[in-house]
Amino acid sequence: MIDLTTTYLGLNLKNPLVVSPSPLSENLGNIRRMEDSGAAAIVLESLFEEQINVESTQLDRFLEHGTESFAESLTYFPDLTAYNLGPDGYLEHLRRAKAAVGIPIIGSLNGSSTGGWIEYAKKIQDAGADALELNIYYIPTDTEMAGDQVVQMYFDLVSQVRASVRIPLAVKISPYFSSLPHVAKRLDQAGADALVLFNRFYQPDFDLENLEVVPNLILSTPHELFLRLNWVAILYGHLKADMAVTGGIHTALDVLKAMMAGARVAMMTSALLKNGIGHLATVHSELLKWMEEHEYESIRQMQGSMSQRAVADPSAFQRANYVRVLSSYALKAQAQ
Secondary structure, X not given: OOEOOEEEOOEEEOOOEEEOOOHHHHOHHHHHHHHHHOOOEEEOOOEEHHHHHHHHHOHHHHHHHHHHHOHHHHHOOOOOOOOOOHHHHHHHHHHHHHHHOOOOXXXXXXXXXXXXXXXXXXXXXXXXXXXXXXXXXXXXXXXXXXXXXXXXXXXXXXXXXHHHOOOOEEEEEOOOOOOHHHHHHHHHHHOOOEEEEOOOOOOOEEEOOOOEEEOOOOOOOHHHHHHHHHHHHHHOOOOOOEEEEEOOOOOHHHHHHHHHHOOOEEXXXXXXXXXXXXXXXXXXXXXXXXXXXOOOOEHHHHOOOOOOOOOOOHHHHOHHHHHHHHHHHHHHHXXX
């Protein structure tokens, strides 16, 4: 019998399929369907730092007062109290989700400063979360801020949250560091039990007719997986922390690639938004079929089998392979 079990954040999971944060997880019925369709764990939609700040400082009341005098200020801020469930509603939803299913429920905090994170990290723990995902979403725009200051900010944030909670802590980061291996190692040392690779920064679009900057949300595509595979394969074996791949996971083959690179779990959201929650069952079935056809007995057997440490040609992950890639494309073009 094929063994799909894996471990992540110290949790024993029935398979590597984890649902990453999305509006789908706001509904308990959806959460039950995810479990029934094969999800091994669910990361709830993030509670945002701005929502915590609104509640703790009554900023929403101040902004509402301002809009009475300046109508144009209505467009400056989103209705943070109405976005997803709000801080108190989030905690109650987490409690209900835990009671509704038997798989691990992971809370999520999204922001870039300590602020109210410490307090709410504890509250998420007390509400029954099996683990906490710290989704650090920070875009440095200050020309005076050096790269080492940004790294130190990440390190301090993770260290403080780690010291405040007992439950396992995952840290979701972006790939935009001058030395990603160094950042990963420091976060590992700061107490991260897992690294989630990678966060997706959403770039706004320009509305040329109205001369406005507008939100632009595009769901992930399988092409985004390549960046994740590359870095997981490079980092594998150098960290104590587990690794999760998120972004670009759409099919069973994507899950298999993530495992072979060295990830413990593969997270998906866009594929479920596109194809429905039942797509999890399809991926689960195809995962078993592929492993049976290729005579794999377990997920653990393949984890890290195509990492930089394991492959015959480690240069495939380095600059040494760069010229070969370009020249091979040129040769293909000439052959046509």
